Amino acid sequence: MSKIRFNALKEVFKREPKKVEVPERLSRLFNENVFSEYIMQEYLTSSAYKYIVAAKNKGEKIPREIADQVAAAMKDWALSKGATHYTHWFQPLTGSTAEKHDAFFNTIGGGKAIEQFNGSLLVQQEPDASSFPNGGIRNTFEARGYTAWDPTSDAFVIDTTLCIPSVFISYTGETLDYKTPLLRALQAVDEAATEVARYFDRNVSKVQSTLGWEQEYFLVDSALFNTRPDLQLTGRTLLGHSPAKGQQLEDHYFGSIPLRIIRFMQELEVECMKLGIPIKTRHNEVAPNQFECAPIFEEANQAVDHNSLLMDLMTRVARRHNFKVLLHEKPFSGVNGSGKHNNWSLSTDAGENLLSPGKNPKKNLQFLTFFINTIKAVHDYGDVLRSAIASASNDHRLGANEAPPAIISVFIGSQLTSVLDELEKVKKGKLSPDEKTDLKLNIVGKIPEILLDNTDRNRTSPFAFTGNKFEFRAVGSSANCAEAMMVINTIVAHQLKLFKAEVDALIEKGLKKDEAIFNVLRDYIKTSRNILFEGDGYSQDWEKEAAKRKLSNLKTTPEALQIELQPKFMDVFVSNSVLSKVEIEARNEIKLEKYSTLIDIEAQVLADLARNHIIPTAIRYQNKLIENVQGLKDIFGEKEFKSIAKEQIDLIKTISEKISKIKVGVDQLLAEKEKSHAIEHSNKRAHAFANNVKPFFDLIRDDVDDLEMMVDDEIWPLTKYRELLFTK
Ligand code: ADP
Numbered sequence: 221m222s223k224i225r226f227n228a229l230k231e232v233f234k235r236e237p238k239k240v241e242v243p244e245r246l247s248r249l250f251n252e253n254v255f256s257e258y259i260m261q262e263y264l265t266s267s268a269y270k271y272i273v274a275a276k277n278k279g280e281k282i283p284r285e286i287a288d289q290v291a292a293a294m295k296d297w298a299l300s301k302g303a304t305h306y307t308h309w310f311q312p313l314t315g316s317t318a319e320k321h322d323a324f325f326n327t328i329g330g331g332k333a334i335e336q337f338n339g340s341l342l343v344q345q346e347p348d349a350s351s352f353p354n355g356g357i358r359n360t361f362e363a364r365g366y367t368a369w370d371p372t373s374d375a376f377v378i379d380t381t382l383c384i385p386s387v388f389i390s391y392t393g394e395t396l397d398y399k400t401p402l403l404r405a406l407q408a409v410d411e412a413a414t415e416v417a418r419y420f421d422r423n424v425s426k427v428q429s430t431l432g433w434e435q436e437y438f439l440v441d442s443a444l445f446n447t448r449p450d451l452q453l454t455g456r457t458l459l460g461h462s463p464a465k466g467q468q469l470e471d472h473y474f475g476s477i478p479l480r481i482i483r484f485m486q487e488l489e490v491e492c493m494k495l496g497i498p499i500k501t502r503h504n505e506v507a508p509n510q511f512e513c514a515p516i517f518e519e520a521n522q523a524v525d526h527n528s529l530l531m532d533l534m535t536r537v538a539r540r541h542n543f544k545v546l547l548h549e550k551p552f553s554g555v556n557g558s559g560k561h562n563n564w565s566l567s568t569d570a571g572e573n574l575l576s577p578g579k580n581p582k583k584n585l586q587f588l589t590f591f592i593n594t595i596k597a598v599h600d601y602g603d604v605l606r607s608a609i610a611s612a613s614n615d616h617r618l619g620a621n622e623a624p625p626a627i628i629s630v631f632i633g634s635q636l637t638s639v640l641d642e643l644e645k646v647k648k649g650k651l652s653p654d655e656k657t658d659l660k661l662n663i664v665g666k667i668p669e670i671l672l673d674n675t676d677r678n679r680t681s682p683f684a685f686t687g688n689k690f691e692f693r694a695v696g697s698s699a700n701c702a703e704a705m706m707v708i709n710t711i712v713a714h715q716l717k718l719f720k721a722e723v724d725a726l727i728e729k730g731l732k733k734d735e736a737i738f739n740v741l742r743d744y745i746k747t748s749r750n751i752l753f754e755g756d757g758y759s760q761d762w763e764k765e766a767a768k769r770k771l772s773n774l775k776t777t778p779e780a781l782q783i784e785l786q787p788k789f790m791d792v793f794v795s796n797s798v799l800s801k802v803e804i805e806a807r808n809e810i811k812l813e814k815y816s817t818l819i820d821i822e823a824q825v826l827a828d829l830a831r832n833h834i835i836p837t838a839i840r841y842q843n844k845l846i847e848n849v850q851g852l853k854d855i856f857g858e859k860e861f862k863s864i865a866k867e868q869i870d871l872i873k874t875i876s877e878k879i880s881k882i883k884v885g886v887d888q889l890l891a892e893k894e895k896s897h898a899i900e901h902s903n904k905r906a907h908a909f910a911n912n913v914k915p916f917f918d919l920i921r922d923d924v925d926d927l928e929m930m931v932d933d934e935i936w937p938l939t940k941y942r943e944l945l946f947t948k
Pocket residue numbers: 430431432433434514515516517518563564565566573686688689
């Protein structure tokens with residue numbers, strides 16, 4: 221075995237599970253390091269506290285003197301937690317989180333120093349923004365953007381730093397982060413959904429969007445990880461033969477979790493608790509060394525922050541256990557990839573879930589209203605949902621027979637389908653008293669018992685109704701959920717506004733409220749039929765059927781991203797004040813740039829590995845074979861040796877062929893990469909990377925993976941899949 225592989229494995233075998241201190245009750249740690257409402261009540265005057273609550277719930281502004289008070293309280297609390305620094309914590313479009321730490325420490329003259337923090341530092345800061353992507357909004361040399369406190373998400377202490385959740389905006393007013401458009405979309409859906417909810421309950425004054433994410437990930441020992449340049453540089457393996465024992469047995473899913481991994485999970489959970497991330501579930505996933513965790517759902521903005529924080533925490537905690545967390549959507553070819561299911565719903569200020577059927581027909585009509593409007597929104601705007609989840613890494617997963625297809629459809633289950641069928645038959649216009657009674661008793665009245673028995677779950681659907689929420693399953697494991705949440709909430713807000721206008725118009729014409737609602741919903745069912753699909757989303761038949769229905773099947777990121785620039789899709793964001801045209805274009809540019817850069821890096825890493833690791837190894841092995849054949853010839857003579865050494869001679873030939881194919885493939889790959897790289901126009905460049913560069917990856921890989929099976933294991937330089945996935 222190559223020395224590097226051998227030493228890494230030796231290290232892994234010596235590992236002991238790290239001891240983790242888990243308190244008797246995890247709940248006691250909950251929010252320990254969070255400046256929560258509970259803590260605020262203790263540290264703030266009651267009037268200041270009221271301002272914060274109003275800012276959280278109603279988006280009201282916080283006056284400067286109150287900000288000063290909050291800053292002083294935050295500082296005192298943070299110091300009590302051992303913090304020495306503070307930072308505006310934000311989510312730039314790079315995909316990770318960013319922070320620049322400043323010390324509370326300040327000199328005050330006379331040789332003295334104290335800890336200081338005030339309202340203006342709390343409210344706004346100016347990081348050096350030149351290193352964050354801006355899609356051409358600002359010239360880098362005028363690198364001026366600012367971060368501003370988001371009081372709707374709680375501040376927290378990590379290690380010795382007070383982190384203040386913030387938005388990130390350019391001085392010209394454009395958003396440069398994930399959070400700002402999300403907050404705008406949440407406001408749009410609040411306004412639109414509140415209006416509609418008030419048809420059913422006059423007391424509703426606010427609707428918030430809820431999110432419960434489920435995060436999948438792989439763990440790989442860090443010593444093994446460090447032997448794989450492809451994992452280190454691209455987050456996925458570009459080479460590697462599938463292990464003999466792959467996923468076929470699927471025994472991992474049900475198996476017990478190994479102790480070393482349990483310890484990691486325990487420490488992660490402890491850290492999550494302290495930071496207020498309400499983590500609830502942990503389990504094995506389908507693939508070897510693949511796992512999942514999920515929290516109790518929360519208000520969407522808070523949940524998004526918590527997911528970003530979790531991804532960060534996972535990386536830190538893993539390091540202490542000598543693991544590397546792989547958040548990439550497809551780290552291993554031929555092995556299940558990772559996603560991040562986004563469970564989404566809407567809930568009133570009274571805590572009522574608007575996608576949950578209620579106890580009486582009125583509540584059920586409310587449920588149907590939000591349910592059908594969501595379906596209509598996805599019908600009309602499914603393509604932007606697709607583009608919201610587009611990335612180079614997620615392309616490996618969507619439509620790869622393990623994750624939802626790239627075609628967006630909605631699964632609602634057979635029973636709700638039949639409810640919609642019945643509703644569609646309701647006659648247009650006014651209803652007789654008998655018809656109304658029938659509708660209430662036999663259609664709307666039946667819903668609760670149906671949903672409790674929501675057994676027919678469809679794992680192949682990208683957007684599924686699961687009893688009291690929709691589950692958007694196509695989101696990538698490494699993605700920031702904000703993007704998907706921003707889109708869902710915007711298109712639903714848009715749809716609810718249209719709905720309200722249509723219902724009001726019918727009421728004007730003399731229809732009763734219920735009749736008007738039934739009429740509009742019935743029309744929506746008719747026009748949205750196409751998006752409903754209950755069958756196997758992985759099947760070829762569905763691709764054909766979807767094409768007949770004229771549903772998009774956008775297989776690559778560059779294709780999906782073109783959608784964002786179409787007027788219809790731009791309008792939905794612009795008219796709901798979520799993103800401006802300039803922002804949409806800039807973000808689109810950033811995503812394309814990110815895509816091209818990633819494929820570019822992958823091409824370079826693959827070429828380097830093939831040239832510096834694989835080809836030299838294959839030649840070495842070939843030489844060994846040649847020496848051996850030569851020896852046989854010396855012993856047995858010209859005639860006899862040919863039959864004796866036949867297999868070896870064939871092997872030498874095959875290896876030669878593979879080497880030259882790899883060599884030619886790599887040359888072509890690099891040539892295409894250079895050509896693509898030189899293309900000025902970002903969309904054309906991304907398309908070139910997708911269509912001309914990427915296809916070489918698999919071609920080269922196939923030959924390399926064949927060589928892996930031929931060449932002596934002793935000298936194979938790269939840690940193998942079986943070692944990466946099965947070494948515990
Ligand atoms: P599973 O999908 O594994 O069967 P559940 O259906 O119980 O599990 O929930 C999965 C996720 O959905 C959890 O993260 C949970 O918090 C979230 N969830 C449940 N109800 C809602 C809701 N009303 N809004 C948003 N997320 C929710």
